[in-house]
Amino acid sequence: MTPVKLACLDLAGTTIGDIAMVERAFAEAIATQGIVPGTSAYARAMVHVHRSRGCPKIEVFRGIFPGNEAQAQAANLTFERSYEGAIERTGLIPLPGTVEALDKLRSAGVKIALITGFSRSTLGRVLSTLPWADKLDLALCPQDAGRGRPYPDMVLTAGLRAGIEDVRHVAVAGDSENDMLCGSRAGASIVAGVLTGVHSRERMLSGGATHILDSIADFPTLILSSELSTQKVATSVW
Template sequence: MPIKLACLDLAGTTIGDIATVERAFSEAVATQGIVPGTGAYARAMVHVHRSRGCPKIEVFRGIFPGNEAQAQAANLTFERSYEGTIERTGLVPTPGVIEVLDKLRGAGISIALITGFSRSTLSRVLGVLGWEDKIDLAISPEDAGRGRPWPDMILHAVLRLGIEDVRQVAVAGDAESDMLCGRRSGASIVAGIMNGVHSRERLLKGGATHVLDSLADFPDLILAEELGAQQVAASVR
């Protein structure tokens, strides 16, 4: 089936802010007594790395199990730190991402950005990026009900944008949770992007149908898949 919707991860895939995110996590856990140089800090940051792409509040709930107040306090610090940094320094799109967005839109493919950020943080990010004319939708876990690795955000985009079949969806992300989300949604293409946080092995473990060196290769993958499908259909006729 022709691809009609591309669901693209935000942090690490379309914007290169991995260091900013990790610094905000570090500052957030430090306010709760988990400081660099301790075993607790090392364990917390391993959990952060493994959980990339998941809702930020869920990451903190994993670090502070059974203590909702601590998780909420850390999450608030994370949001203030991250939003403050991007307001001061801006955001840098990953190489070629503007061309990717233009090429997808030019091919008649709708674009949804999906993220583990809260709606508040996502709004700040969109304000800094100024991509209103380049995307059709931006979705946070709060908008859809659940975040990654659940498929809710992709299915929310399918419904909002009037896509007829989940097989008309292509997903791209740099984390294992992106891959799990895409496969659980029924998307035809679930592409792991190697210039982000997780390794090829982690992406394949999550269910990647393709692994790409860069998001810049994503439009050509979609168009190649569609061309192949058209040739098969023609041969059948």
């Protein structure tokens, strides 16, 4: 194993527990475009939302409204207003162990990048709300990298901005299959799926997860134990 120098962490479902807020915002957004609860169109749309978790939100709406960019953009705008309004009302609650995990990573000299499928505007609102935003070295959204998940661009961009020389020095943690695809396609040495979010163990393994964890609280132990193993090997070879 190569020592980890950068940890790329997902936001919703991985470090903060706002799954219900996100789903309500999606439901409100598609309702403004005539897709309302109780209809088969609504059921299909929410299945698509679930399948696409982790992807850029505008791309999710383009999948729901194929060939109608105006509808997709309108729904995306409603989503952002709804979600940001919910943040203003209730704030964002870190999942158990998140802050402690960030402290352990920083103490071990690991840089931390937050990566998300939210827009730059929404990410800015999130960062202004998070009491632990000062523990982050980077926070990236799809606009910062060119393409969002499941493409590898955000992880690769985080590595470049953090000055990482080898993608094997990168570890990724997320709660969706698309998080896993992003990390594995980028070449990260550790791609950890956490079970506090939307997708099952099986879905994340199919996306390329190298490890499955109960929560982000277990992530530092995984990284540090990997580094310890590396040090032991290096010592024996020397």
